[in-house]
Amino acid sequence: MENIIEVENLTKNFGSFTAVNSVTFSVKKGEIFGFLGPNGAGKSTTIKILCGLLIPTSGKASTFGFDVYRQSEKIKENIGYMSQKFSLYPDLTVEENINFYAGIYRVDPKIRNIRKNDLLKLLELTENRKTIAGLLPAGFKQRLALSCALIHDPPVIFLDEPTSGVDPVSRRNFWRLIKSFANSGKTIFVTTHYLDEAEYCNRISLIYDGRIIELESPYRIKKSYEERFNLKNPTLEDVFIKSIENYRAANNEF
Amino acid sequence: MFVRIKHLIIKEFIQSFRDKRLLFIIFIAPIIQLVLFGFAITTDIKDVPTIIMDLDRTAESRSFISKIENGGNFRIDYYINDEKEIVSMLDSGKAELAVKIYPGFEKSLKKGNTAAIQVIIDGSNSNTAAMILNHMSQISANYSMSILIERIDHFEKLSGKKISRSLDFFSNEIRIWYNPSLKSRISNIPGVLAFILLVLTVILTSVSIVKERERGTIEQLIVSPLKPVELILGKTIPFAIIGFIDVLIVISLSFSLFKIPLNGNLPLLFFSMLLYLFNTLGVGLFISTVSKTQQQAMMTSFFFTMPAVMLSGFVFPIENMPKVIQYLTYINPVKYFLVIVNGIFLKGTGFSILWPNMLALGAIGFIILFISVIRFKKRLE
Numbered sequence: 103m104e105n106i107i108e109v110e111n112l113t114k115n116f117g118s119f120t121a122v123n124s125v126t127f128s129v130k131k132g133e134i135f136g137f138l139g140p141n142g143a144g145k146s147t148t149i150k151i152l153c154g155l156l157i158p159t160s161g162k163a164s165t166f167g168f169d170v171y172r173q174s175e176k177i178k179e180n181i182g183y184m185s186q187k188f189s190l191y192p193d194l195t196v197e198e199n200i201n202f203y204a205g206i207y208r209v210d211p212k213i214r215n216i217r218k219n220d221l222l223k224l225l226e227l228t229e230n231r232k233t234i235a236g237l238l239p240a241g242f243k244q245r246l247a248l249s250c251a252l253i254h255d256p257p258v259i260f261l262d263e264p265t266s267g268v269d270p271v272s273r274r275n276f277w278r279l280i281k282s283f284a285n286s287g288k289t290i291f292v293t294t295h296y297l298d299e300a301e302y303c304n305r306i307s308l309i310y311d312g313r314i315i316e317l318e319s320p321y322r323i324k325k326s327y328e329e330r331f332n333l334k335n336p337t338l339e340d341v342f343i344k345s346i347e348n349y350r351a352a353n354n355e356f
Numbered sequence: 357m358f359v360r361i362k363h364l365i366i367k368e369f370i371q372s373f374r375d376k377r378l379l380f381i382i383f384i385a386p387i388i389q390l391v392l393f394g395f396a397i398t399t400d401i402k403d404v405p406t407i408i409m410d411l412d413r414t415a416e417s418r419s420f421i422s423k424i425e426n427g428g429n430f431r432i433d434y435y436i437n438d439e440k441e442i443v444s445m446l447d448s449g450k451a452e453l454a455v456k457i458y459p460g461f462e463k464s465l466k467k468g469n470t471a472a473i474q475v476i477i478d479g480s481n482s483n484t485a486a487m488i489l490n491h492m493s494q495i496s497a498n499y500s501m502s503i504l505i506e507r508i509d510h511f512e513k514l515s516g517k518k519i520s521r522s523l524d525f526f527s528n529e530i531r532i533w534y535n536p537s538l539k540s541r542i543s544n545i546p547g548v549l550a551f552i553l554l555v556l557t558v559i560l561t562s563v564s565i566v567k568e569r570e571r572g573t574i575e576q577l578i579v580s581p582l583k584p585v586e587l588i589l590g591k592t593i594p595f596a597i598i599g600f601i602d603v604l605i606v607i608s609l610s611f612s613l614f615k616i617p618l619n620g621n622l623p624l625l626f627f628s629m630l631l632y633l634f635n636t637l638g639v640g641l642f643i644s645t646v647s648k649t650q651q652q653a654m655m656t657s658f659f660f661t662m663p664a665v666m667l668s669g670f671v672f673p674i675e676n677m678p679k680v681i682q683y684l685t686y687i688n689p690v691k692y693f694l695v696i697v698n699g700i701f702l703k704g705t706g707f708s709i710l711w712p713n714m715l716a717l718g719a720i721g722f723i724i725l726f727i728s729v730i731r732f733k734k735r736l737e
Binding site for chain 2: 153155175178179181183185187189190191192193194198201202203205206207208250260
């Protein structure tokens with residue numbers, strides 16, 4: 103399988119502070135790749151580099167085959183991005199929001215209308231198409247934000263903590279959708295705080311202090327921690343805490 | 357490029373027209389301002405409440421009083437006998453002018469002497485007071501003249517000699533151009549135009565950009581292939597269009613309500629407006645880069661627009677300002693635009709005369725826009 107995202111020894115410094123420290127990983131086509139870590143661990147810096155918004159200090163990185171140093175315009179055309187803020191215009195209707203983002207990505211109006219109808223149906227927003235976005239409940243806003251991020255049919259989707267502030271049922275439905283997009287061949291890169299959500303990912307990477315300290319499927323990570331540290335049926339949360347403790351001990355922190 | 361800008365403009369218009377408050381600011385506020393400046397705020401004096409204290413009570417004194425009354429500038433509200441009432445009425449603002457005619461007014465005039473009157477003016481508003489003083493001096497000068505002529509007539513009759521009555525030792529023919537009746541509403545219109553455009557475009561531009569940042573929608577635009585230049589154009593063109601619409605409203609209203617025609621060339625006026633908009637939109641853009649919230653953007657906008665209007669020559673004549681401030685007005689775009697609009701609107705002047713002002717306006721606008729665009733791009737990254 104081809105690699106959609108490739109990162110090799112990626113480093114980003116802000117002055118004397120190293121936000122991302124020699125990180126290497128790759129994401130395959132159709133994969134849901136989870137990026138987990140506490141605030142300030144380097145998650146958003148990595149995502150910004152992969153979206154073509156930040157130039158790295160050193161190392162290699164490419165998204166959909168386009169180099170982050172030189173081809174940020176090409177990257178931007180081929181990614182969908184959705185952030186925890188659900189960047190919508192609250193004074194526009196559902197449909198106007200979608201039309202606006204379609205216009206920004208220069209989607210042909212005929213194709214846009216077909217895709218829009220499909221997305222509204224899939225995301226159960228058809229009845230709300232004339233509703234002002236600001237009046238929608240959080241779960242609906244999240245789905246609308248996703249429709250806006252998908253209207254140009256991007257092969258790669260970046261989700262930056264996409265389910266903050268959304269109720270558990272909506273979250274579950276959201277993840278089902280994401281799964282179905284991945285099955286249809288889209289590549290998903292997601293950052294999250296919710297460790298139960300990480301279970302939906304094909305592979306997760308635990309990032310701490312600018313470094314990737316674990317990179318495996320959720321099942322295998324849990325299995326290996328069970329063996330290494332004698333944990334009984336560990337949850338991802340247990341693994342997460344243990345891995346950070348372990349890392350700190352190994353690096354003589356405290 | 358044009359597809360994206362088109363969609364930004366469509367979005368901006370939908371948002372502007374959906375917001376009732378904004379709609380009011382865009383279309384109703386300019387009309388209110390025009391009407392206020394046209395009707396209510398006038399520096400001409402009319403019907404000044406006046407007190408008369410006539411201690412002479414003769415035919416002569418009554419004839420003098422009728423001269424005061426007939427001009428239309430003064431309205432005699434009170435006839436009084438007690439000196440103290442003058443003080444209380446001027447203090448309370450019931451009257452702004454008191455005229456006291458001393459006893460023996462007629463007798464002195466008949467004898468050929470000088471008769472005494474006292475004029476007391478409320479000077480708390482210096483502009484009005486100066487105008488009252490002017491009108492009163494004119495009334496007494498005219499009255500003196502008529503008495504002088506009476507005396508000459510009388511002298512001719514007695515002596516049988518002819519005396520020239522002409523006072524035209526030199527002739528000064530006074531003509532007031534462009535606004536012959538000196539109506540302040542006429543000279544206000546160009547100022548209203550400059551003012552509305554300034555406030556509207558600076559505030560709308562800065563607030564609409566800061567709003568995107570507050571709501572986080574700008575983040576979504578940054579991850580899209582949208583270029584900074586496209587974003588800037590998409591954020592300024594809508595407000596330029598709104599500015600043009602407002603100017604058309606003001607021009608057609610000032611013609612239909614106040615019978616003030618546009619004397620000059622409309623395309624030239626629009627071209628100057630475009631230069632002016634480079635300035636105001638540039639300032640709006642700049643303010644958006646230094647403000648975090650919409651309120652901050654509002655406050656900063658006022659912080660700029662107030663002095664810009666004060667130092668434009670619209671409110672106070674620039675010649676009367678201290679030298680240092682006068683130099684400061686050279687970098688004020690509103691000043692140049694005011695000269696241009698005055699010229700085109702009232703005088704019908706053309707490009708051949710106004711070009712230095714247009715050049716200055718364009719140059720300042722270009723510099724402001726250049727700095728703002730650079731700052732704006734930096735803020736995006």
